[in-house]
Amino acid sequence: MPVAQPYVYAENSTTVETPHALLPFLQSQSQSTLTRLYQRPSSCLSIFRLLAPLERQLVMNLLWLESAIQPSTMGAWVIREGKKIYEEALTNLSRLHILPNPTAKLALNGTFKTSFRQALTGGGTSGSFGVPAEPDDKRATPDIEALDGYALERWETILHYMVSSGTGQHPTKPSQGVLFLLDRSGLMGSFHGSPLQITSAGFQFLLHTPHEQLWDLLLQYLHLAEERQMDLVEVLGFLFMLSTMELGREYSTENLSGTQKAMLEDLRDYGLIWQRRPSSRRFSPTRLSTTLTSSSPPLPTSTGTSSGPQEGFIVLETNYRIYAYTDNPLQTAVLNLFVSLKYRFPNLVVGSITRDSVKKALMNGISADQIISYLITHAHPQMRKNNPLLPVTVQDQIRLWELEKNRLKSQEGYLYTAFASQADYKFVLDYAKELDVVLWENSSKRCFFCSLDGHTNIKGFIERRTMVANP
Template sequence: MTGAASKYSCLFLDFLITIPPNQRQRMLQKPSCAFFIYRMLPPIAQQVTIQLIWKGSFPQADDVEVTRQIEDQVKLLEELGVVHRQSDGKLAIDHDYKRSYMYAAMLGAASISSLVLETNEEKRRGKEVEKKAVERWDCILRYLALPSEENTQAVSETTRNLFKMANFTSGDSRIEITTSGFQFLLLSPVKQMWTYVIEYLKLEMSQGHDIVEVIEPLIQIVLLANRGYKAEKECYQIDPSWTGPQQELLNHLRELGVIFIRKRKDGVFFLTQLLTHLATNETIDDTSAEKVSNGKVIVETNFRVYAYTSSLLQLAIIALFTEMTYRFQDMSVGMITRESVRGALQHGITAAQIISFLRANAHPQCIATSGPVNCLPITVADQIRLWEDERRRMDLKDSYIYSNFESDEEFNGVCDYAKERKILLWADYQRKLVIVNEEGHEYVRQWYKQQKSKGGSDGR
């Protein structure tokens, strides 16, 4: 979310499967990584893992559907290297993972971190930290939603390269958002940030950096988010012995807004509330995700949209599928129309993404009155889906049509050959018309030449 579909509905786990086995094994040996992997596992996979750690086996289910679900989760654990299948077919927990997880479970998430807590001096933290953190993240989203020279300069070169490698943007001198970029903008904040972080890790791997060195401090920082609001008032040392990629990771987390560094010479960083996005599995329902700041949207049954926000970023995202008609200081009005939705669909945005976005950013009063689902009128949601279905009624393919046959024998010869090669799309025996797919045109030409050379039926 983006981009690409997640195989196991968790971008972090999907990424771990792709890294080399020796590096993944090194991660299983680290308590913080082992503990975090467990937290990101689906519930059934967590149960299987606990059963194998403490009992060495897990009970078989009687229900066929439950058995199938367990098998799917076991496959995930095997691909992660958390469990191994022995020669007798039984499953066993990985020894490194078991030792690391039990160590982390006994000490707790915060205690297994190598980060050093310092005495907090309020002046080192600065004012309006949370506001500045949100502004940093908004700069990244504005770079996608509102391409301009000013917004380009507001993000780092790493971010620009990351979006280009992720196929969110295209072009060099003039940046343009792609279909994947549009889809990214409509994701929930949790999915957006996880997508960004995974793409950053892929970028680090492409540059030949030791990915374990980058993931370990990232996980240790994310685990601190569980300490609650108190952790946001604490500061942690920036270890001068960190490697170049680790220092770069810290700068990148600062750009994301999940940590705050007032001045590098202070040698400390603070956590922000945005860090909770990375502490959350992105598989949570979009309607329960934290609402985008200043994003309060009301949709009426007549398809009119009221956006109570002054954020140009939020208005730009809403304008992806809405015809904006009025703009005031703190409120804008638009209409969801067939043309506006079809325009979004042509950019690769789906009806489900539009509906999910409107529900996730619904006005609190709409949610209080109608609930997290019906806050978007059912008639509007159904109509958006119907507009999407309209585009699926026809499947356009390049093809070739043959006509003006000189004889029935020639026509029947082409039809029979096209059927035999399975390249025939349609044939009209009354008007003597034959249509073949694009790949089949060359076959028909070669067949026709062979027939001519044999002195067979002529045609064109």
Template sequence: MPPRKRKASSAPAAKRKKTATGQSAAPAEAEAEIVSDLIVDPQEILLSTSSSIFEYLERLPPSTVRTIYALPSPRGPTVAAAVVRSSCLTDMARQCTLRLVTCGGSFKVQSIVEGWINRHGRKDALIALRRMEAMGIIEPTLGLATRPGEAAELEEADDTAKREKMLAKDAVLTPEFNEAMKLYLITSSSSPWPTVTNEQIALYKKTGEQEDGKPSRDPPSRRELEAHTQSQWDSVLHFLVGSDDSDRKGVNGIEEPNVAMVNFLTRIGLMQEDPDFTGKDRSRAPLVITSKGYEFMLRDTNAQVWQFVLQYLNSMAHHDLKDTIRKEALSFLICLGSCRIGEGYFSSVLGSKSARVLMKDFARFGLLFVCRVAGKTAFYPTRVAVNLVASNEKGGSRQSDALLPSVAATRSLEEAMNAPDPTRSHLAVISYKRLPNVVFFHLTRDSIKSAFRLGVTADQILRFLQVHAHPMMRSGNQPMPPANVRDQILLWDRERRRVVMDEVWVHQCRDDAEFSAVGMYASDSEALAWGNAHTNKLYLQCDSGSFQMEAPPYDLSTYLTGLTGDHLEAKGEEGPRERKKHSDLDRDCDMLRSAATASVRIFGSYKPQVSLHLQQTRSIVNVASRPSDLVGNTPLIDLQKILKSRGVDVSNGVKLYGKLESLGPCSSVKDRLGRSMIDDAEAKGLLTPGESVLVEPTSGNTGIALAFIARERGYKCILTMPETMSVERRMMLMSLGAEVVLTPKETAVPGALAKAKEIVAGLPEGKGIILQQFENEANVRIHRETTGPEIWKDTDGLIDIFVSGVGTGGTVSGVSQFIKPLKPDMKTVAVEPMEQMLITAAKGGEKIGEQGPHKIQGMGAGLVPAVLDLDIIDEVVPIHSDEAADMANELWMIGLPVGISSGAIVAAATKVCERDEAAGKMVVCVIPSFGERYFTHPMFSEIKNAAESLEKQPLPEPFDNREYGFATERG
């Protein structure tokens, strides 16, 4: 077991370290690494920030909520009734729900709005119907439902035609909710399960019948339930703040939490290994509270309990059965909210094994008291479990509904007087006589500043003191906390910002020349903090280290050569310091080595011989292990020049940025798609290197990406494409080892698809595979998991409008599916060729002009892709091929070599920026590919002709090659 650090009682609480009995920090660290994987699913991100159980339900898709209603009695009916009583519904929605249940489950919307509600509340009626639809209570036929975070206004209500159409529909209860509510209304018992009765207990005592021979006990009293929960939470809270052993096992009898709970605290980030631990064996590193743990301590008690439950649910995000476990847990918790404190239930009523596992897990949180009663395992809900649902207040309960009403350890005066330690005896007597529900503590400068270092603010501390003050103190006219306490905490906070200390390396130069050279190099590297020309000392900035390092006043080459791999001694103001190990060696002397190298480069005075160890241990960064690792992480480019050249008024704050997918390894956005589809097929076991043949209909860039990945991983690749694709693309594909098969231009992509299927049919069974870029979910997923998060991060979440072309539909769908749950008011604009407006038609719009072949390669595939999420697209902007070519040429003029599809997208984005509603908005568009690939395209015909017509120019006479380094007169 790792040793526990012991510190004086005056030490900051946040730095007291501990490790639970039998607990090694290494397994906890491993679990933390597993659970801390980035949750990229927007739905999971939304759920992970819920502040109450009903807000969690609100953020689930209506279809998932409906499956919870459909759970067998008592879970489904209890959840349905709890939703009706909760803040998920407005009062009007609650009334409408109950009336629909008693009126057969169906009623015309017009009758509801005009018959049940007066004319002043009709807008509220539509809001009520919206909430009912969002919670899966009525069928989604009205088109009103929104999820949390979406705009609350009903713009549709202002549209007379849409309003009339909606009023003509019926509001129909979903079958799951209707059946659940009927079952609940006809149930006579208010308890979800049969309770453990006194008759059953008496019969057991009389007959002695038991399941497995284990002893039973009497049912716990209310006081015992309160004490159980108090002890569970006290152990957690004391463990977090680092109470000493003497405190933890003293008069209050507080024990350390079990190993499972310590693992959980580490996994959810409330505790971590001590970053200051210097021992060799990291498995013995003690645990310390984190910034997140400190914030947890300052929350209301109900919020603390929900945080534990929420992190428990979040830990299932990567579980294969996460939906099933989530439904079990939510229904179980809501059923507990309908129980009475003091009533017990046999575990057999839970039915499933997973529910019994949840029972044991919730018991660790103090939600349940599990014991054997009447020869069977039973569970008793505590006040915590009941309040978690019954309080129904987002962000935590009121202080009056706090976790526990204080269950202080009641000790007799005689026991207190007989305590062996006089000091403890005195404190025990004071505690015995003190007011109930009062806790005495003192704040010190060290403890407050330790909280500041962990990220806790002065306002949070003051709010905590105010919320947890005794009611008698809050009842007077004096401020709470007292003015002197408040002022002192604020002064300690401001004290941190009076002086800022920066750590530096101190380098002693041997002469003025070295001082000048190294100083210049350090200044250029932004590493120079200060220099003293009189002493030839340079003070260099450093990222880490707790001492000043002073180079000896002799030749730097000798100094650097003399460094060994075993240690590096550092000297500070207080004398020799500890030796640095291998992992720190390169970091510590890297700046000195660079400075010495700079001095040699400038003056050529000597050549330092860097030791072999230093050369071998230098870390190499930003190196990819294989070419496909370079895919993604492309930057944004400011396109304000384009807006200005097009006469767009940028003074209104509109901003346009382009995501340069042309900077990928194969210069197009399809690099992501190619890697994603092959990774997905490999994960499913569909590909075998050296045997499998990739066959794909492609317009070019997807084929290049597939050929690129296939060559890297050893697959044969056959690509079919329309004959209109440029020669450069064909050359690129063939250079990457792909076999290219051309199809007639009249048949477009469908013809290429037919040819691909024909090729696969001619191969041995199971050898050929069509990845189906137009139907493959990996197409959308890669943009949801990479492109979307990149744009969100690079714009700091400020993106307002996203503009993308529609080729396969993966980019526009995936990016929007990631960002819209985080920012529901973001607008998605799709771009397609004006000559082929299939997406517009699919969205119910009208086509413009003559329809037929177009010249925008990479867009307008002649079909509506199956992976395209039409519902997420807010607007479709058609762009003519000529307009796209003009914009592409304009982008070349500002130094961006792009293709015609990029021209189409930027042209559409420019049109969006011209609108009045774009004022102050940030517009991001995708620049999908590099322009050099399109040189045979008609958009380059003029410059191609000009290049071909160039004539050589005569040289000045006489001309002698020897003047230019050639060996002969004419070369």
């Protein structure tokens, strides 16, 4: 049995990291589904990469043990301050069925252990990491720069369509599959029969890093795959396979399952893979897919919403004037959602935050806090010397404009008036209050307003009372 090294925790080690977005989805799957997934070495390696540092350390300490160990033996390696995070790590591994039963003797899932060992040491002919295509003397393999350009163009097409839809501009339209996914995920929506427009959730999506954005869409794709009755193990296995492939290399489609071959078209639309033509028997993964389970950036020059400056680019003055040092069309389009743009120069955009521009953003479902968060996230380094970072007057005014929009609320219902006597009015009103459907009342004018749900019952009550009074 190997010598186990005790864990050493720094002072802040009890801070629990935010788990990767995919892990809760995996934890919701059945044990049989995960066990099938763990038969693939590439899937085991990819999931291991997504785990928190302590969870990875637990897996590595148990990986090469041939027999289970007592929980007390493992617990003796943990100092008192780290007990809570240690127990949470065991629970998370148990939910993934990597540790079958953390309360009994500790040992890794047999299928996971065998496949993960194979992923680390090599061997096997399953093609879990992809089968490289044979060299083609007639066609040169696409270089990494070309793949990066292709992935960036596809990804920014999606983001640019999101921020430009409904503004009168006509950006390049993504495929119908992408549009359906954006609509289904709630990132875009149709308001009162209008074309698809960005929603509040969509604007929040733009505040995320490209890696988070990509997984947000892929999670929606996984939910959609379940509804389409696609084999979830095949879908996840293909994504994990892509994440372990080598950038700039071509792979064969011959060993892919029917489900995975059907996924090729969708993944081309998202920019995750490149093919010379749809019917090609080979494909190349782009940086978007090879970094799915790593901490490397998924795009060569990415900053939150797109390519462009590697640091903040927005300067906001107390007079609501904005100076954005960017020449990127996507960043300009995002600003146009809540800023009234005045001038455009080769590397500078000038505009103002006005009541009308904020009102337009609010009508599209973007909140005041989201606008302020975007300005803070992309503030210029010179702005970061200020305390507070954004002018308080501007923040307060944006929130006041939102309150101004929200001070009136409308609701459909029925107004009851013209009661014969105060007694009749009170009798019906008391019945409506028992149903909890009264939205407004005025005793001096003998009238009240009720919701749509309560109208049928109140109407029936009045009719019955009238029949009793006039048999």
